[in-house]
Amino acid sequence: CSAAGPASTMPVPCSHCQKSSAVLRRPKTGHSLCRPCFFWAFEEEVHQTIASARLFRPGETVGIGASGGKDSTVLAHVLKVLNERHGYGLNLILLSVDEGITGYRDDSLETVKRNQQQYDLPLKIVSYEELYGWTMDAIVKQVGLKNNCTFCGVFRRQALDRGAMMLGVDKICTGHNADDVAETVLMNFLRGDIARLRRCTAITTGSEGAIPRCKPLKYAYEKEIVLYAYFKKLDYFSTECVYSPNAYRGHARAFLKDLESVRPSAIVDVIHSGENLSVKEDVRMPVQGTCARCGYISSQRLCKACVLLEGLNRGLPKLGIGKHHRLHEKLLARQPLTEQEERKLRAEEF
Amino acid sequence: MCQIHEEYQDHMVENTSIPSISQKCVKCKEGSAVLVIRVGDAFCRGCFKEYFVHKFRAMLGKTRLIFPGEKVLLALSGGPASSSMLSQVQEGLSREAPKKLRFIPGIVYIDEGSACGQSLEERAGRIAQMESIFQATGFPFYVVHLEEVFRLPSSVLQCVSSIPGKPGGSYKAAVDQFIQDSQLFEAQSRLSELSTQDRPEEEVRTSGGRPFTFTLQETKAVERLLDSVKTLTAKEQILQMLRHHLIVHTARVKGYSKVMMGDSCSRLAVKLLSNISLGRGASLAMDTGFSDPRYGDITIIRPMREYSSKEIAFYNKMFGVSSVFIPNLGTKAPEKASIQRLTESFVNKLQMDFPSTISTIYRTSEKLNTACPQLSSDQEQAERCLLCLCALDTGAAEASAFRATLVSEQLSQKSCPEPPPGLSAPGLQRRPAGDERTDCCGSGGGSRCSADEDASSPDPRSLLCYSCRLIIKDMTSVETLPPYIVLETEHRRRRAQMREEISEFLLDPAQELCAALES
Numbered sequence: 001c002s003a004a005g006p007a008s009t010m011p012v013p014c015s016h017c018q019k020s021s022a023v024l025r026r027p028k029t030g031h032s033l034c035r036p037c038f039f040w041a042f043e044e045e046v047h048q049t050i051a052s053a054r055l056f057r058p059g060e061t062v063g064i065g066a067s068g069g070k071d072s073t074v075l076a077h078v079l080k081v082l083n084e085r086h087g088y089g090l091n092l093i094l095l096s097v098d099e100g101i102t103g104y105r106d107d108s109l110e111t112v113k114r115n116q117q118q119y120d121l122p123l124k125i126v127s128y129e130e131l132y133g134w135t136m137d138a139i140v141k142q143v144g145l146k147n148n149c150t151f152c153g154v155f156r157r158q159a160l161d162r163g164a165m166m167l168g169v170d171k172i173c174t175g176h177n178a179d180d181v182a183e184t185v186l187m188n189f190l191r192g193d194i195a196r197l198r199r200c201t202a203i204t205t206g207s208e209g210a211i212p213r214c215k216p217l218k219y220a221y222e223k224e225i226v227l228y229a230y231f232k233k234l235d236y237f238s239t240e241c242v243y244s245p246n247a248y249r250g251h252a253r254a255f256l257k258d259l260e261s262v263r264p265s266a267i268v269d270v271i272h273s274g275e276n277l278s279v280k281e282d283v284r285m286p287v288q289g290t291c292a293r294c295g296y297i298s299s300q301r302l303c304k305a306c307v308l309l310e311g312l313n314r315g316l317p318k319l320g321i322g323k324h325h326r327l328h329e330k331l332l333a334r335q336p337l338t339e340q341e342e343r344k345l346r347a348e349e350f
Numbered sequence: 351m352c353q354i355h356e357e358y359q360d361h362m363v364e365n366t367s368i369p370s371i372s373q374k375c376v377k378c379k380e381g382s383a384v385l386v387i388r389v390g391d392a393f394c395r396g397c398f399k400e401y402f403v404h405k406f407r408a409m410l411g412k413t414r415l416i417f418p419g420e421k422v423l424l425a426l427s428g429g430p431a432s433s434s435m436l437s438q439v440q441e442g443l444s445r446e447a448p449k450k451l452r453f454i455p456g457i458v459y460i461d462e463g464s465a466c467g468q469s470l471e472e473r474a475g476r477i478a479q480m481e482s483i484f485q486a487t488g489f490p491f492y493v494v495h496l497e498e499v500f501r502l503p504s505s506v507l508q509c510v511s512s513i514p515g516k517p518g519g520s521y522k523a524a525v526d527q528f529i530q531d532s533q534l535f536e537a538q539s540r541l542s543e544l545s546t547q548d549r550p551e552e553e554v555r556t557s558g559g560r561p562f563t564f565t566l567q568e569t570k571a572v573e574r575l576l577d578s579v580k581t582l583t584a585k586e587q588i589l590q591m592l593r594h595h596l597i598v599h600t601a602r603v604k605g606y607s608k609v610m611m612g613d614s615c616s617r618l619a620v621k622l623l624s625n626i627s628l629g630r631g632a633s634l635a636m637d638t639g640f641s642d643p644r645y646g647d648i649t650i651i652r653p654m655r656e657y658s659s660k661e662i663a664f665y666n667k668m669f670g671v672s673s674v675f676i677p678n679l680g681t682k683a684p685e686k687a688s689i690q691r692l693t694e695s696f697v698n699k700l701q702m703d704f705p706s707t708i709s710t711i712y713r714t715s716e717k718l719n720t721a722c723p724q725l726s727s728d729q730e731q732a733e734r735c736l737l738c739l740c741a742l743d744t745g746a747a748e749a750s751a752f753r754a755t756l757v758s759e760q761l762s763q764k765s766c767p768e769p770p771p772g773l774s775a776p777g778l779q780r781r782p783a784g785d786e787r788t789d790c791c792g793s794g795g796g797s798r799c800s801a802d803e804d805a806s807s808p809d810p811r812s813l814l815c816y817s818c819r820l821i822i823k824d825m826t827s828v829e830t831l832p833p834y835i836v837l838e839t840e841h842r843r844r845r846a847q848m849r850e851e852i853s854e855f856l857l858d859p860a861q862e863l864c865a866a867l868e869s
Binding site: 015016018026028029031033037040041044045048049052053054185186189190191192194197203219251255258259261262263265266268269270271272273274275276277278279280281 | 820
C-alpha cells in the first residue's frame with residue numbers, strides 16, 4: 001500500500017486517476033485523491049456496503065431519518081445518487097422527528113425542508129408533541145438537564161418508527177457513521193452492556209414486528225462525511241443540541257478521536273473487533289417481547305417510552321431512569337404508588 | 351448477576367460513611383483497620399494478608415488447571431504484579447497445611463534491554479538484580495535475552511496438539527491422565543530439546559560472571575527489526591509477541607506445560623480496551639482470559655487477574671515483596687505515543703471519575719467466549735494467524751469492516767480493469783427475494799484473501815489475522831523479521847500450494863477433520 005503523499009507545495013497527483021492533482025487526503029486510507037475520484041470512491045463504498053449487506057430490495061419504500069445534520073444530509077444525497085446510478089428502484093422518503101427544542105430543532109428542520117426541495121423527496125415530520133403530548137422543552141422543565149437525553153433518545157427511536165408506520169415504510173435508514181458505531185462499541189464495553197455490545201455492530205437491526213433499521217454509512221468515517229458535504233457544498237445544520245450532551249458517551253467519543261489520531265484505521269479496527277466478539281452462550285440475554293400497553297418491542301412488561309411517559313404524566317420523572325421493573329405491574333393497572341415509592345422518583349430540587 | 355438492583359446499590363455506596371482511622375477491621379472486628387480495599391471494606395493487616403493469599407489459592411483451586419507435580423513456569427518481568435505472583439507461589443509451596451500447592455515452579459525472565467537501547471553494562475546490572483531475587487527463591491530460573499528470537503525454531507509458531515482433556519470430565523480423571531502421560535511427556539520433552547535447539551543453550555541459565563550468550567550481530571538485528579517498525583503501537587505489539595514466543599519456547603525446551611503470567615485486573619482492563627482498539631476483538635478472550643490454550647501443549651494462565659494494581663501495591667509494600675523497575679518501550683513516552691499508552695491513561699483517568707470502570711471492563715471480558723476450535727490438524731494450522739496463533743478473523747462475511755477496508759483501499763488506488771473477485775457485489779436487481787447465495791460468498795470469497803498475493807513474496811500478510819496485518823502495515827520492511835517467522839511463512843505457503851494441487855482429491859474437509867479426531 002502506498003503511504004500518504006509528501007506534504008509539500010508540489011501538487012500531488014490523485015492516486016486513483018493519476019491525472020488530476022489531488023485536493024484531499026482520505027482520512028480513512030491516507031490516499032490523496034482529486035475531487036471527482038473522492039466522490040466516486042465515497043459513493044461506491046456506500047454502494048458496496050448496501051449491496052454486500054443486501055440492505056434493500058427493488059420496489060421498497062425507504063424512510064431516511066433526516067435531522068438536518070451532516071450525516072443524514074449526506075445519507076439522503078448519496079442514497080438518491082445511488083438509487084439513480086445503480087437502479088435500486090427504491091422509493092425514498094425523508095422522515096424527521098420534531099423533538100420540540102427551541103433554538104435547535106426548529107432551525108435544523110428548516111434545513112430538512114430545504115433538502116426536501118433540493119433533492120425532490122417527500123418529507124414527513126412527526127413531533128413529540130403530537131405523539132406524546134410533551135415537547136423536549138417541557139420535559140427539560142420538569143426533569144432538569146441531568147437525564148433529559150434518556151427521554152429524547154427513547155422517544156426519538158419510537159417516534160421514527162411510528163412515523164415510518166404512518167407512511168407504510170419498509171425500512172428506515174439512519175445516518176450513523178463509522179465513528180458512531182465504534183464509539184458505541186467502546187461505550188458498551190466500558191459499561192459492560194453485553195447485550196447491546198452484541199447488537200450494536202449489526203448493520204441491520206429490528207426483529208419481527210418492528211420496521212428494520214439500517215446504517216448504510218456504517219463504514220464511512222465522520223471526517224469523510226464532512227469532506228464529502230464540504231466539497232459537494234451540501235446544505236446542512238451543524239449546531240450542538242442546546243441541552244447538555246450525554247457525558248459518558250463524551251468520554252468514549254474523546255477516546256476514539258485520540259485513537260484515530262494515533263492510528264487512523266483505529267475506527268474501523270474497533271468495528272472489526274465489535275463484529276468479531278464472541279459472547280459465551282450461557283450469558284443471560286434479555287428476552288425481547290412486546291410492551292403490554294403500546295405493543296412496541298420491549299424486554300420488559302412495559303416499554304421504556306411508556307414508562308418514561310407515565311413518569312412524566314404522574315409528575316415522577318425518575319420512574320424511567322434506572323430500573324424500577326417491580327413497579328411495572330402497578331403502572332399497568334394504573335394504581336397509585338406508595339408515598340415511599342414516590343419519594344425516590346420525584347425530580348431533584350434545583 | 352442481579353443487575354436489577356444495581357442502580358440502588360450505587361446509591362447505597364454513596365451513603366456509606368468514610369472509614370476513619372479508629373475503625374475496626376470488617377472481617378475480624380478486632381484488629382484496627384490499615385487499609386480500605388473497596389469502598390467501605392477496611393481490613394486489618396492480618397485479614398488483608400489472608401484475603402490476598404486466599405484469592406490466589408482460590409483462583410487456582412476453582413479453575414483446576416494445574417495438576418499435582420506439574421512443572422509451571424512463572425514469567426517474571428520484575429514489576430509489582432509478577433513479583434507478587436512469585437511471592438504467592440512461594441507462600442503456597444511453603445505451607446505445611448494439607449492444602450499446600452503441589453506444582454513444581456520455575457522462573458523465566460526475558461531481558462529486553464536491546465529493545466530500549468540499553469548498554470550491556472546496564473543490562474548486566476539489571477539481570478544481576480533480578481537473579482539475586484530469583485536465587486533467593488531456590489527455584490530454577492532462566493534468563494533469556496531478546497536476541498534469542500533470532501535462533502528460535504519455526505515450531506514456536508505451530509500449535510502443538512495436546513490430547514485435549516474432555517471439558518466435562520472430572521478433575522480427578524484429568525489428574526490421573528496427567529500422571530500417566532507425564533512419563534511419556536518427560537521423554538518427549540527431552541526429545542524436543544534435542545530436535546529444536548540449534549546450539550546448546552545451557553549456559554544461558556546462569557550467566558553469572560560470564561559474558562552474554564548472544565552476538566553483537568543479533569543485538570543489531572533486534573535494533574534493525576524495531577527500527578523497521580514505524581509506530582510505537584506496532585513496536586509494542588511485536589515486542590509482546592516475541593516475548594511470548596521466547597517464553598513458550600523456553601517452557602517447551604525445559605519441559606514445562608503451564609506458564610503463569612502476572613497480569614493484574616487493572617492491566618487486563620487496559621489490555622482489553624487496547625486490544626479492541628487494535629482490532630483484536632476476535633481473540634480478546636484468549637488474550638486476556640484465565641487460561642490461554644493457543645499454543646496447544648503449553649497453556650498460559652493468568653492467576654493474578656482478580657487483583658487490582660492497588661491491592662498488589664499495598665500487599666507488596668506491607669509484606670516486603672520487592673520489585674524491580676525495568677524501563678520498557680513505553681516508559682517516558684507521551685500519552686499519545688501509542689494506542690496502548692493512550693488506552694492506559696484513558697482507563698486510569700476514567701477510573702478516577704467512575705471507580706467501577708476497571709472492574710466493569712474486567713467483568714465484561716468474563717462474558718466472552720474462550721472456546722477456541724481445539725483442533726490441530728493441518729487444515730487448522732492454516733486457519734491460525736502466523737504470528738499470534740489465534741483463529742483467523744479475515745475470512746469474514748461479505749459485509750464486514752474487513753471487506754469495507756479492502757474496498758476503500760481498492761477504490762483509492764489506480765483503477766484496476768475489473769473489480770477484485772468476491773467484491774463484485776451483485777446489483778440489487780439480480781437479487782430477487784429469497785434467492786440462494788451461490789456465487790460470490792462462502793468459499794469463493796474466503797479464499798481470495800490468501801490467493802490474491804504473490805505466493806513467492808516474503809510478505810506474510812495473507813497468513814495473518816486482521817490485527818497482525820496492521821503490524822506488518824506499519825513496517826517498512828518484513829525482511830527484518832527473525833528467521834523463524836520467515837521459515838514458517840514459507841512452510842505454510844508450501845502447504846497451501848500443495849493443498850491447492852491436490853484439492854480435487856480431498857474430501858470434505860469437515861469430514862476429514864472428524865475422521866482425524868476419531869482415530
